[in-house]
Amino acid sequence: MLFRIVKGLVSSTSGFSLVLWLTLCLVSSTSYAEILRVSLTGTQAFQDIQSAINQAVAGDEIIVEEGTYQVERPIDYQGKDIAIRSEAGVETTIIEMAPNALVPTQASLFIFDKNEPETAILEGFTLQNGRGSQWGNDPFEANGGGAILVLDQSKPTIRACVFNDNTASVGGAVLCGRGAQPTFDNCLFQQNSATFLGGAIGMVESDPEIINCDILENSATQGDVLAGGGVYGFSSSPTIDNCFISFNLAGTADTPGEGGGCYFELNSSPTISRCSIITNAASIGGGMLFFQDCSPNITQTEFVTNWSTGGGGVLLNQMCPATFEDCDFISNAAFGTLGGGGVLIASQSDAEFKRCFFSGNDAVFGGAFQLFNSSPVIENTLVVMNTAETGAGAMQMSEGSQPRIIHSTISDNVSIEGDGGGIVCEMSNPQIINSIVSGNSPESICGDVTGSLVNEDPLFVERGEQNPDDFFLIDIQGLEFAIPAHLISLGDYRLTEDSPAIDIGEVAEGLSDDFTGEGMRECKSLFDAGAFAFCVDIPAPEIFRRGDTDANGALEITDPINNLAFQFLGTFTPPCMDAADFDDNGKVEITDPIANLSHQFLGTAPPAPPGKDTCGPDSTAVEEVELTCESYPACF
Numbered sequence: 001m002l003f004r005i006v007k008g009l010v011s012s013t014s015g016f017s018l019v020l021w022l023t024l025c026l027v028s029s030t031s032y033a034e035i036l037r038v039s040l041t042g043t044q045a046f047q048d049i050q051s052a053i054n055q056a057v058a059g060d061e062i063i064v065e066e067g068t069y070q071v072e073r074p075i076d077y078q079g080k081d082i083a084i085r086s087e088a089g090v091e092t093t094i095i096e097m098a099p100n101a102l103v104p105t106q107a108s109l110f111i112f113d114k115n116e117p118e119t120a121i122l123e124g125f126t127l128q129n130g131r132g133s134q135w136g137n138d139p140f141e142a143n144g145g146g147a148i149l150v151l152d153q154s155k156p157t158i159r160a161c162v163f164n165d166n167t168a169s170v171g172g173a174v175l176c177g178r179g180a181q182p183t184f185d186n187c188l189f190q191q192n193s194a195t196f197l198g199g200a201i202g203m204v205e206s207d208p209e210i211i212n213c214d215i216l217e218n219s220a221t222q223g224d225v226l227a228g229g230g231v232y233g234f235s236s237s238p239t240i241d242n243c244f245i246s247f248n249l250a251g252t253a254d255t256p257g258e259g260g261g262c263y264f265e266l267n268s269s270p271t272i273s274r275c276s277i278i279t280n281a282a283s284i285g286g287g288m289l290f291f292q293d294c295s296p297n298i299t300q301t302e303f304v305t306n307w308s309t310g311g312g313g314v315l316l317n318q319m320c321p322a323t324f325e326d327c328d329f330i331s332n333a334a335f336g337t338l339g340g341g342g343v344l345i346a347s348q349s350d351a352e353f354k355r356c357f358f359s360g361n362d363a364v365f366g367g368a369f370q371l372f373n374s375s376p377v378i379e380n381t382l383v384v385m386n387t388a389e390t391g392a393g394a395m396q397m398s399e400g401s402q403p404r405i406i407h408s409t410i411s412d413n414v415s416i417e418g419d420g421g422g423i424v425c426e427m428s429n430p431q432i433i434n435s436i437v438s439g440n441s442p443e444s445i446c447g448d449v450t451g452s453l454v455n456e457d458p459l460f461v462e463r464g465e466q467n468p469d470d471f472f473l474i475d476i477q478g479l480e481f482a483i484p485a486h487l488i489s490l491g492d493y494r495l496t497e498d499s500p501a502i503d504i505g506e507v508a509e510g511l512s513d514d515f516t517g518e519g520m521r522e523c524k525s526l527f528d529a530g531a532f533a534f535c536v537d538i539p540a541p542e543i544f545r546r547g548d549t550d551a552n553g554a555l556e557i558t559d560p561i562n563n564l565a566f567q568f569l570g571t572f573t574p575p576c577m578d579a580a581d582f583d584d585n586g587k588v589e590i591t592d593p594i595a596n597l598s599h600q601f602l603g604t605a606p607p608a609p610p611g612k613d614t615c616g617p618d619s620t621a622v623e624e625v626e627l628t629c630e631s632y633p634a635c636f
Contacts, residue, residue, distance in 0.1 A: 037063050038051075038052050038063070049062065050076070061082065061084075064084065065093075069095045070096055070098045071098065074107075075109060076110075079114030085123045090126045095125050095126070096127075097130045105134040108131075111151075112148070113149070120157065123157075133149050135149055145170075149177075150206070157182070157183045157185065158183065159186060168195070172193045173189050173200045177206055179207075181207050181208060183208065189218060190216045191217045194219070196226060198230075198232030198233075199218030199228065207238055213244075216248070218249075220249075220250045227250055227289070228258075233265070240273075242275065244278070248261050258282055259282055259285045261280035262289070264290050266292050267293045268296075272297070273301065277304070279304070279476065284344075285315035286306035286308035286313065287306035287312070289314070290320040296320070298327060299326055299327070300327070301327050305330075308333070310337075312361060313341070316346065323352045325354045325356075330487075331486070333361070333363065335362075335363065341388075342367070343369055344366070345370070345376055346372040353377070362468070366391055366394075369383075369397075370395075371396070373398075373401060378408055380407050380531055382493055382515055383409065385486065387413070390416070390418045393421040394413035395410070396426075397430065404431045407433070409515075409530040410423065412463060421443065422443060429448065434507060436452065437452065438457065451527065460493050460495065462492040464489050464490050467488060471483060516532070542576070544635060545615060547606075548576075549574050551631065563596065574588070575630060578629045580592060582595045582596050
């Protein structure tokens, strides 16, 4: 429509009038973003951020010059679609709460509670000394979001910010509640604390996106109920991607805490990918804890050197069907009666583990896995060199657990004082399908075994090395924890060509790939036992009929003629050079068409194998000369 109007004006109006008309149209229909500047020096229009927000309209950008901006009340975006950015970055642009807030119950640095959109941006600030705000009448809502409180469907984007030394009852640095969906991108959460829940980030019925963030040295250590040293979620389903969660602590020497790195409960379903959960500690659930009807989906994530008395890497409790794919559990510890150095799974939490790696984990019971009344599926998983003090080195189960262990390798696990290095069952009955359970000290296996290699040397490429007596002490926020340092080398648990585990699987069940995600299972009549498939990629042999130069399926006069045309005229190219090599001497030469003619019309010797009548490979090929057979459709 605009083009037609402009076209008409061009034919009847001067150039000046046309430009004026277009300018008026644009001014009336477009609101240009304005840049408002904030400075403590008095050289700009605004000396505080809130005054600039009050003046701003949708689309405006507020640039804040360097300095420490102390506020006495939370900064309010007022629902506006605006961006606030620091000019000099986090090191020299700081926002902090004054020692005495105007309203003590409103001491967060920012509150987003007016449906702010994704394009409401806060970028490039250090946010410190926030003390949280009351956000409801329930005691649970008494104080939350030390630095930032996000409520009521608000979706702001917080980017490249540092959260340091903030505190609240729930969500020491940030609380997301009542349907909030903020995004935190490339942020650092360090040394924040919660009185009860979520040292860095708390979520209550909200679904934030947390990407490319570091969550370090946060704690939940001051109240009677402590959970989520780094992150806490209640009925929330966040996306956490490419984050580093480390040195967080839930609990004290006197008060138990749960979920050192993260704690999720009551219908939370987080999606966690490409994260590192390293060196966190809690009484139970050192790395992460999921409680009651949680359904996390965790991929490409590592759990390393986390500590607890039960569930060193992860604890799943009360019907939490988690999914773990391509995850590593390495050198986690659970030194208490609950066990589960790598994972503790309890109360019908029927999780799935696909292509996961458990090694170097240590516990009193169940070095890698401890199962209570749960039946996970463990598939294409490598469980090697884990240790238990008195229970099963690899996997201990009780109370009616019925896991399915499919195409997995359980080897070189150690029980120091117990009688089961591999799998130990107490009132439980696992199904062990197409797997390897061998080389454990002492050997132990139980349950229904199908198509598996048990108590026999699998002939791995190279076994790993370990010393179960080695530990190192690590300090997490003033408390010392013993972390297993058993691994000397990880080894190579692929199968050699003479392995007795090759081609013994009896059931076509499970994933079509192997532990690597690439090796295919269906390469022979049966399946290889264990996490790795020994499938050598041998191409199908080229099959053809000897002498049939033109590959039409019959030996006739055209074959020697075409052979001569190829050699002397260059007007024909055999689609299968092997077929043109009548005498199979590794060369196509004048003797081939002559021998072909002699056979057809004089009854001399037939072509070399596979012959003119039967399709077959070139079994007598001359190795130093490679003749190809790019196409011979007559045999297919």
